[in-house]
Amino acid sequence: MRAEGIASFVRVWADHRRGVTGWGAALAGITFMYLAFWPMMGADMQAMVEGMPEALMRALGYDRIGTAAGYLEAVVYGLLGPVLLLVYGIGLGGRVIAGQEEDGTLELDLAAPVGRSRLYWERLAAVWALITTLVAITTLAVLASGPLFDLGVSVVNVLATSLAMWLLVGGFSTIALAVGAATGRRGAGVAAAAGLATLAFVFRSVADAAGVDVLAALSPFAWMLGGEPLVHGLDALGAAKLALLSVVAAPLGAWRFARRDLMV
Amino acid sequence: MSDTVIVARGLVKDYGRTRALDGLDLEVRAGEVYGFIGPNGAGKSTTIRVLLDLLRPTAGEARVFGLTPAAGGPALRARIGYLPGELALGGRISAGEHLHHLAALRGGRGRDAIDALAERFRLDLARPVRTLSKGNKQKVGVIQAFMHEPELLILDEPTSGLDPLLQYEVLALVREASARGATVFMSSHVLREVETVADRVAVIREGKTVDVDSVAGLRRRAGQRVSLRFAEAPDAAAAAAIEGVEQVRVDDHTLTCLLRGEPNELLQWAARGRVLAWSARDRDLEDLFLDVYRNHGGLAAAEGDHDAR
Structure with a gap:
């Protein structure tokens, strides 16, 4: 079967199918490896961090590292998962429109009988599909590790936390794509998204360490983890705020992309 | 009106402070092979990108099949086959997959012609596009431009980078397309590339049309x-x-x-x-064009007041 109606979506997928396989394997492997340390290190970990200043402990998200949920959050959802997925997603978002426009490989697609909006939304959807795949793989690795390494966290709460991470990563990747498509500069898209993501990460760390609520309120990382979804389940308000990143950025990028000069 | 396929009137395009097109005029009639000649940087690719709605004109107007490229949108581009001047092909997919993707963007049109054209141009469809030589990439570009038998072909320097045999084959495709009634608009920085197939030639320089004539007329005037x-x-x-x-x-x-x-x-x-x-x-027509490029006033000034037209 040939998916003519969604040729742009299919094309992005075809270009990145190998890449996503490699990233998926790496994410699953790293998740697995770190969670495998839990049975050995759980108690020691608690002892180790007890010597740390409290502010540093909180900034690193280690204040609850002695619990399974705390360890999972500090290692996978608070650091490795989002960081690796953001590196992938922001790079991809910057590449599929602006990057390919800059290196000329998008020219034939743009000259084809496909509207610019259509091309934009299909390529954005493909980015989301690739990110979804990686988040799903990471989540499966976490769920598989649960019984193996005696983590004892609820499946529902893992899914809720993964959902929040998916919205966060998708949001910043959407910003990279949207800013890139709006400007025609891959660098601008990647810099905007990576800059905002870094700021969000720092805001949450500082907010946790010093208890500055304003910074937490502004940080998508705090929207993702502030409600402790691994303990309390889905934080609907946090998830809604995370979704807002994409809901705001995507149409703005599409609007500008449809109106500007291409291949300049 | 219906027998002009491309019309441009006073087309102006600025990139920031640089003026790429400075009041360009064009009139391409249905069914003709039209050469679009000018030195590098004269505005050939800019004009072509306006026709494909990649660029929006700063002033003036361009119409293709009676529609502005922006108003015509995808439906207009469905009637066009385009070969870019600097074709970039990337990605891990094979040449065949790439061509099938481009056919899919056209709702499947042209897909059935891929194999025959690939055979004619001796293109290995199984090779990943990234690993293709410049000549082989150009073959992919040529095939995708012609495969759906468009009413209008816009070819930006179609024979550049091809060996003589392939150049000949591309020009043969142009003649075949012309024979079935298609209009061909092809650019080049050397007249030699288009003179054997073009009916008429427009010469542009610094974003303006400096002259339009038939190849025979040019030859006569070249002396x-x-x-x-x-x-x-x-x-x-x-x-x-x-x-x-x-x-x-x-x-x-x-x-x-x-x-x-x-x-x-x-x-x-x-x-x-x-x-x-x-x-x-x-006289070699190239000499005449060198005259034109050097002089500001176009062919008429280049040759004094002996214009026979």
């Missing part, structure tokens, strides 16, 4: 190099006074000049003396 050897030293001033004769040089008993237009008067004048030897050969 001939005439050399006459006389038994006695000829009168250079008398020869220079003859209509259509320029650049008279006398070297001993031999007179050489550039002749534009009919040779009758020159021959009558020459016959008054005793002519020992003579030769006349067509």
